[in-house]
Amino acid sequence: MDIKRRRTKKVSCGDVKIGGDAPISIQSMTNTDTRDVKKTVEQIKALERNGCEIVRAAVLDLEAAQAIKEIKKNISIPIVADIHFDYRLALEAINSGVDKLRLNPGNIGDAERVRKVVMMAKERNIPIRIGVNAGSIDKKIIYKYGKITPEAMVESGLEHVKILENLNFEDIIISLKASDIKLTLESYRLMAKKVDYPLHIGITEAGTIKGGTIKSCIGIGAMLLDGIGDTLRISLTGDPIEEVKLGKEILKSVGLRDFGINLISCPTCGRTQIDLIHLANRIENKLSTVNKPLTVAIMGCAVNGPGEAKDADIGIAGGKGSALLFKKGEIIRKIKEEDIEAVLLEEIMKM
Ligand code: SF4
Incomplete structure (x- = not known):
């Protein structure tokens, strides 16, 4: 039986499409120091060989944002800069040719700073993933709902979405991750009813390879069977190659991708x-x-x-x-x- 995928807007991350009828792409994240170009490139190459289609790297300072330029020259999959709080890192990463940003616009400073980043991303056709994480939801939202609920997760995501939409920016991808499977699943289900932006799915901080594999299979599997998910990242405490391998297995098991035998x-x-x-x-x-x-x-x-x-x-x-x-x-x-x-x-x- 075929899965009926939710209809979503299609956005481009380098030459990989996310959403619409594009195959659900597999992502992973490097765990090297992004400033160490050699080690980071080596890890990305290994991820590529194992089927990783989009890679994300943490950008902690300007040197890391600049390193993306050199890294990009040596890899063949799109790279995403993971940025928190500092808008200058986003500008620098865009200058370095990054293919996508993962940042929450509500967390990078005043309206002018946000506008600068968004305008530059728009000019270069770079999508932005809003990544809501249960561990970092705004206190006022938690206060409103009394605890972290799917409604709180979605409200938090939509606040960031609004900021981008008000700047006429719509190349948006959303994730709503929690380590609690049910909370994650219900959050994605709710968000899927509210917007048609592509969704990046995953169970965050899922755990070690053994425990995290079980949680990820249940959570991501349930979402995929519901038709939810346009790109995915498995989070495991271990070698990121294992994340990619598991991602492929999950997609293969539900019949959404064909990866060999x-x-x-x-x-x-x-x-x-x-x-x-x-x-x-x-x-x-x-x-x-x-x-x-x-x-x-x-x-x-x-x-x-x-x-x-x-x-x-x-x-x-x-x-x-x-x-x-x-x-x-x-x-x-x-x-x-x-x-x-x-x-x-x-x-x-x-x-
Ligand atoms: S041997 Fe395998 S295929 Fe045959 S009855 Fe047992 S479990 Fe089923």
Whole structure:
């Protein structure tokens, strides 16, 4: 079943489109010192190789804003400057050729400063992401709602949106992140009803790779299934490459992007008579860099295997020390257990 994506305005971040019918893009954030051009470029290159499509870097001072110029020369994906409080950093980042700004206009000073940044962004076609974070909502809004609620998150976001709209700036992307999954989900659902700007989704401060993966899959998965989300960033306490890998897996799992092989495998049970667990893991590893849009089924038995995997392009159904090779649910031939891996990989490569 296809997901019906929410209709949103399309904005450009360098040569990546966000919103509208553009594929949901995968972002990550560097954790190097942005001023260290060499290390930052190295990390971005590694992120690119793993499928990152937009990268964000923290801009803490003028030197970091200037470093973006050099960084940009050495990378091929758009870069976003993450800025808080200081409008001069935004101006400098724009001067350095940044592709997008992440800043909350209500937090960068008086109206004249905001106007300067917004006008310059407009002139250079640079979108601005308003990033509401549950941890930094204006006290007056929290006071109004008594605590941080989805309504408070949305009101905070719309305050910043208004500032930009009043300056006739509409290349806006919004995020409403919290570490609480339900709060995040309800905030995005509410915002989706109020505006048609693209939404950057994620569960912030989700945690370590294990815990954060679970939270992100639930939260981001729920939003995507609701048709919400135009670009995403997974937040994990770990190597940012893991964020990109997980982002791809989530999008692949809900059928919104095609990133190579989709592997399905049975959980194994008393009917399994081959070493299916190791086989599935080895096949997954070997196919991780194969960029073919194929569904591969690794099933334990011939009773349920072909039936359960009838939509797969190719697969095996285990037997006693052997397996049946099938394509499109049809049995093709029998293979000895020791040959399964090689035969399956060879057949996949031929497809
Ligand atoms: S496919 Fe067969 S072996 Fe695998 S779980 Fe189902 S019944 Fe068990």
